[in-house]
Amino acid sequence: MKAKAAEIARFCAAPPSSAVGALIYGEDPSVVAARREALAHAVVGAQGEAEMRLERLAAPVLRRDPAALDTALRARGFFAGRRCVVLTEAADPDAPAVAEALADAAGPEAFLVVTAGSLAARSPLRRVFEEAKAAWALACYADPPRGAALREWYAAAGGGAAESEALAALEALGQASPPEAIRRLVETLALYKLGDPAPLSAADVAALAPLESDAVVDALVAAAADGRPAAARLGPAAPEAVVAALRRHFRALHGVLATMEAERCAPEAAVAKQRPPVFWKAQKPLAAQARRWRLPQAEAALRLLHETEADLRGGGWLPKRAIAERALIRIAMMTAR
Incomplete structure (x- = not known):
């Protein structure tokens, strides 16, 4: 099942007795880790870790030994109480092993918590939990600090x-x-x-405060948002840094476009209405880009970036630089003249 954003904190504090597992995923590792620890300790209680009812596995271990997760869930300890197995660093290739363990070994005596980074909407790992009757998928998104x-x-x-x-x-x-x-x-x-x-x-x-962010990354973000495909070449920039910067920028651009549509105002007025306020150096370029983009285009760009981040973390056969540059060029082409 898929948890709503308003349900996540409540679920992690007191999961339903019928639940046998949960997937916690998102772009910010610190947010995912905080939810993971809250849920794990809610399952086993204050003394659970001291009583060895909390076991942790990393996904690379599972890939070397596909039976490790099933074994951990079926293990029995010396102390009474429900056990919890936490699988970290999971990705889509782990979906079959997770699905098998969830179906065969998780239950009233053992609860499975799986954590992952960003996952695409069609992610096999997400589907395992979203389509299960007694397991939950919790999407965690990090908002800018207030x-x-x-x-x-x-x-x-x-x-x-x-x-x-x-x-x-x-x-x-x-x-x-x-x-x-x-x-x-x-x-x-x-x-x-x-x-x-x-x-x-x-x-x-x-x-x-830093006088400027990475100049190379800033230039690539501007090239994509300004519709200049010829300048959208990754060069020496780190793929993950570029995609993360693009996502932050297009989230801000999406907010401006949504305000323009809802309040029927000019880009400059929409930029001024954003809360928290847009950094003053970014206000004029963002308003200019809002004149080029339409809300559906910005939403398409954000979906593409979300999928690209998942691909970068998924360990596929394509080189990371190729994955990031393809997304960069595709976004630049959305409004290219």
Whole structure:
């Protein structure tokens, strides 16, 4: 079965007694890991790990020994209580072994938790859980960090008070950078302010924020969004970094286009309405790109990028650079003149 976004936290905190397994997948490993640990400990209880009722396997082990998962689920411990087997780093090639173990070994005495990265809509691994009657597929998507989370990160790193303008600046940076990069910046800011009684300010954020992101990746994202296929060549850039940057950019572009359609406003006004606000350097280019793109095209680009990320993680026969460059060129061709 497929869990709705609003159901995921509740499921991980208290899974139904009828459930025998769950797939937790998504683009952000930290979000997937947090859901995995919450669910595993909900199944076995506070003492489950100490009582050896929680077992962990990595997918590479399963590929070398296809019976390992079935064996782990059927094992019996010295302590009473339900057991939980966690399979990490899973991908589509693992679907047959997971399906067999889920059908034959998971049940009232053993619960299976499988984690994976991004998976395409037609993913065989997703279908195993989505089509099962007693297993669930939980899709986890990482949103850019907001004010409350940023304030918690800053306090956890040893920081003191923070002005609302500083948090707003960090939110804006989060629209163009992955959460891990923003967390590292927050930790650096806390160290920078150590011993300084003044609250964190927007000027502090500007002083320590990277002056520019990877110039090569930025140029490739601009080439794709501006409809310039001839410039959409991967070159020395890392395939994963380019695809991740494209996904972040087109998610922002999709938000602008959706606002334009819903409120019948100009691109500049739609950019100004985005929350968290768009980083000021990106506002003008994003508005210009919103004049080229239509909402269905942006949705098609996001679907393509989601599938491309899954392909990059899936370990197929095509080289990763070829997979990423193909997506880059296909997106650039969507609005090429």
